[in-house]
Amino acid sequence: MTMVQIEGLDKLLREHPFFDGMDDAYRELVSGCAANEVFQAGAYIYKEGQAADKFYLIRHGRVALEVHVPGKSPIIVDTLKAGDLMGWSWLVPPYRASFDARALELTRLLSLDAACLRGKMEEDPALGYDLHKRFTPVMASRLAAARHQLIDMYGHPGD
Amino acid sequence: MAGPDAPGRNKMAIDRNGLQDLIDALVGDGYRVIGPRIADGAVVLEPVAGVDDLPAGWRDEQDGGRYRLVDGGGDSLFEFGPGPQAWKRYLYPPTERLWRARRRGKGFAIEDDATETPRYAFLGVRACDIHALAIHDRVFDGGRGTDPGYQARRREAFVIAVNCTRAGGTCFCVSMGTGPKAEAGFDLALTELVDGNRHDFLVEAGSERGAQVLARIDHREAGDEDVTSADAALARTAETMGREMVPDVAGLLGRNLEHPQWNKVAERCLTCANCTLVCPTCFCSTVEDVTDLTGDTAERWRKWDSCFTVDFSYIHGGSIRREGAARYRQWMTHKLSTWHQQFGSSGCVGCGRCITWCPVGIDITEEARAIRDSEGDG
Amino acid sequence: MALAAVTRSISPMVPRPFRVEKVVRDVSDTFTLHLRPEEGRRAFPFAPGQFNMLYLFGVGEVPISISGDPGEPDRLIHTIRSVGTVTARMAALGKGDVVGVRGPFGSAWPVEAAEGSDVVIVAGGVGLAPLRPAIYHIITNRGKYGRLRILYGARTPRDILFRGQLERWSSRLDTFVDVTVDRASGDWHGNVGVVTRLIAHGGFDPDNTVAMVCGPEIMMRFTLQALADRGVASDRTHVSMERNMKCAVGFCGHCQYGGNFVCRDGPVFRFDRIEDIFAVREF
Numbered sequence: 001m002t003m004v005q006i007e008g009l010d011k012l013l014r015e016h017p018f019f020d021g022m023d024d025a026y027r028e029l030v031s032g033c034a035a036n037e038v039f040q041a042g043a044y045i046y047k048e049g050q051a052a053d054k055f056y057l058i059r060h061g062r063v064a065l066e067v068h069v070p071g072k073s074p075i076i077v078d079t080l081k082a083g084d085l086m087g088w089s090w091l092v093p094p095y096r097a098s099f100d101a102r103a104l105e106l107t108r109l110l111s112l113d114a115a116c117l118r119g120k121m122e123e124d125p126a127l128g129y130d131l132h133k134r135f136t137p138v139m140a141s142r143l144a145a146a147r148h149q150l151i152d153m154y155g156h157p158g159d
Numbered sequence: 160m161a162g163p164d165a166p167g168r169n170k171m172a173i174d175r176n177g178l179q180d181l182i183d184a185l186v187g188d189g190y191r192v193i194g195p196r197i198a199d200g201a202v203v204l205e206p207v208a209g210v211d212d213l214p215a216g217w218r219d220e221q222d223g224g225r226y227r228l229v230d231g232g233g234d235s236l237f238e239f240g241p242g243p244q245a246w247k248r249y250l251y252p253p254t255e256r257l258w259r260a261r262r263r264g265k266g267f268a269i270e271d272d273a274t275e276t277p278r279y280a281f282l283g284v285r286a287c288d289i290h291a292l293a294i295h296d297r298v299f300d301g302g303r304g305t306d307p308g309y310q311a312r313r314r315e316a317f318v319i320a321v322n323c324t325r326a327g328g329t330c331f332c333v334s335m336g337t338g339p340k341a342e343a344g345f346d347l348a349l350t351e352l353v354d355g356n357r358h359d360f361l362v363e364a365g366s367e368r369g370a371q372v373l374a375r376i377d378h379r380e381a382g383d384e385d386v387t388s389a390d391a392a393l394a395r396t397a398e399t400m401g402r403e404m405v406p407d408v409a410g411l412l413g414r415n416l417e418h419p420q421w422n423k424v425a426e427r428c429l430t431c432a433n434c435t436l437v438c439p440t441c442f443c444s445t446v447e448d449v450t451d452l453t454g455d456t457a458e459r460w461r462k463w464d465s466c467f468t469v470d471f472s473y474i475h476g477g478s479i480r481r482e483g484a485a486r487y488r489q490w491m492t493h494k495l496s497t498w499h500q501q502f503g504s505s506g507c508v509g510c511g512r513c514i515t516w517c518p519v520g521i522d523i524t525e526e527a528r529a530i531r532d533s534e535g536d537g
Numbered sequence: 538m539a540l541a542a543v544t545r546s547i548s549p550m551v552p553r554p555f556r557v558e559k560v561v562r563d564v565s566d567t568f569t570l571h572l573r574p575e576e577g578r579r580a581f582p583f584a585p586g587q588f589n590m591l592y593l594f595g596v597g598e599v600p601i602s603i604s605g606d607p608g609e610p611d612r613l614i615h616t617i618r619s620v621g622t623v624t625a626r627m628a629a630l631g632k633g634d635v636v637g638v639r640g641p642f643g644s645a646w647p648v649e650a651a652e653g654s655d656v657v658i659v660a661g662g663v664g665l666a667p668l669r670p671a672i673y674h675i676i677t678n679r680g681k682y683g684r685l686r687i688l689y690g691a692r693t694p695r696d697i698l699f700r701g702q703l704e705r706w707s708s709r710l711d712t713f714v715d716v717t718v719d720r721a722s723g724d725w726h727g728n729v730g731v732v733t734r735l736i737a738h739g740g741f742d743p744d745n746t747v748a749m750v751c752g753p754e755i756m757m758r759f760t761l762q763a764l765a766d767r768g769v770a771s772d773r774t775h776v777s778m779e780r781n782m783k784c785a786v787g788f789c790g791h792c793q794y795g796g797n798f799v800c801r802d803g804p805v806f807r808f809d810r811i812e813d814i815f816a817v818r819e820f
Contacts, residue, residue, distance in 0.1 A: 049816065067755065068755075068818055069753075069754075069755045070477075070479055070754040070755065070818075070819070071473075071474055071475075071476060071477030071478060071479055071481075071754075072476065072477045073477075073481070094766075150719065150720050151720065257548065257550045257551075258548070258550065258551050260594070262594060265556075265633055265634055265635045266554045266556070266575055266635035267554055267594045267635065267637070268554075269551050269552075298788070299788070303787050303801070304549070304786050304787055304788070306788060307548060416814070416817045416820060417817060442788070442790060443789060443790030443791065444783065444784070444788065444789045444790070445783050445789065445791070446550075446598070446783040446784060446789065448592070448595060448596065448597045448598060449595070450594070450595030450596075454595055457594050457595040459550065461550075461784075461789075464783075464789070464790075464791070466790065466793075471781065471791060472780065472781050472791070473781050474779055474780065474781050475618075475620035475621060476620065479780065479781075479819060479820075480819045480820075481819060482819055484819075485818075485819035485820070488820075489793075489820075493793065496796075497793070497795055497796035498796075499796075500795075500796030500797075501796050501798070
């Protein structure tokens, strides 16, 4: 994990679609909680049940969200790529990861310290509202997509 | 401490001829004497008819993944450590038929299958292996249920311990508290005293049965010099142990089930199961139901099995322990940690066989140390 | 020089022949056998949650939970899912065929200890079968318990096991039954969603509840989390674990789960006793 100067991080945040249009002051605040991280192919970024003390913006690479099923190989339920946001359990008590996240190839992430941000959001509800507004559509579309996956569209007729 | 009337706590001594007399007496009593012999370049446990069958002058060189026999040119009969076989292959045979049944209409009838129990006399059981026998007693006959075949064979078995006068290359009995001296659990215990001038054995009776056999063969009271020589040899063995197990390994492993060392050792482990085959305390088995070509007779067999196979933990559709790391962890944590919860002691007796017979020389004392030294890392 | 003789016919590894009285086809690949011993005592007393080793002559043996009423020990009932060689052959059994039985083995659901408490039963898929004996016992002794909630999840409506019984239990005024499926077609008017959602509906006092959970391990993992989130202590939650078994009497070593033998220390475990190792993958 390499710490990049605050200026560099701020630039990355400014360029990332997720923070598009964010107030400069808030973005600077957020970048104070940011860091660069790199994961090799096959490495786990986090595991189900772990404390969700970060969320991530994928800058480069691909990540699989999976479920460990005893007796089987892990089941991948979603894949995320560059530009995607990863991890929203940090917003929802008890702040625990719901899935395993595994790098499918060399992956560079911007990680954001959740505890740091939760504190800042408490102090400034407007910041909190801004972040929640950005997260909610992501969560909603992921939920809808998951439900569509459930339909088992390609299954046998009469199932 | 044994009182003056306790059987055979006074030390006796016999010479090489006395050892032959002992074997003859046991054969005469109907025992099959099993002892160390050389076969396929290793010391194995096979029937012996006399002292001449024993590996006179041979010693072994053992290390991780290495076993060689060297002709020392002397007369000693027991100057080697544990070989690839353990006494479990006699008391708990690799295959055993549990029952046979015949089809009867749509049903079946189990046939009464009385078999004779063999009477074994084990010659040359090291202190570590004495502890292994006691461990198997707790597994197969220890209040959690009884294996009647094991129980019968064990009760008949006559045990002649041999105290190690030379530390093996991979042993660590001292740190496991299992040697080098056999303290109990034997009928007779021998310590070899051999130099250019004499070839004697200090003999200690450990049971009524042992004392009675000793009384029938030519023996003398041991002199002080015999006793001090034996003690010195054992002290030397204890001091020259090349390896040791870290203390409180049971708790250490229990706290580190997700330590990165498991993945590290898995890079080397071939899951070949050699360690479980040579280990004197491993007891896992599988059950095979077979039938003949007509389908009229069925048999149930029990066979040795190993937790290193993928199938070992198979349940509908997949195995619980898919990764080699998980299987290695199962073996090591069972042996050194969860065995305590199950049977009230460690499952490891420090014989070193798993280290010697691992094709890539994985050493559980090293693995334990690696975890201890980096506890909390990763 | 006499050599001792050993008779093995009393060994716990020897099965007793039982005759199939009835075969009931349940849902999809699941079927139920009603068995009666060929000879000897008719009654087969067992505690809810225990299992037998069922043997097919010359084919093999599998561990199957007893799914009948412990209050009616004259009938030995097993619900089996066809997932492998032996169970697939068992699916072809008919009235009059013979099955070997060894058992009963293992630990039981804490139906006595749960008296005076609310009881929440959470079952997934064929996991309802090992729980059914506990449900029978509680309903037979209904006055000794507080509220009874049976929560059941299946893949689709067509996979709902013991549907008629669930409906009968549901129609009792003193029993609440909630069934959910992962997905359904238009003519299903019941719940759709994971079974863990049903726990959040409440209807039990977390401080005075005993929970009994059985189903695929992954379903139990999410369920246990949901129960804990709801405030049910892990020493009041019980699960039925499954592992490979060859002997069922603690010798073969296959069913080891940490220091536990699932055949003797389980299959029913009080969750706090295995909570640490439950979270360790491939353990």
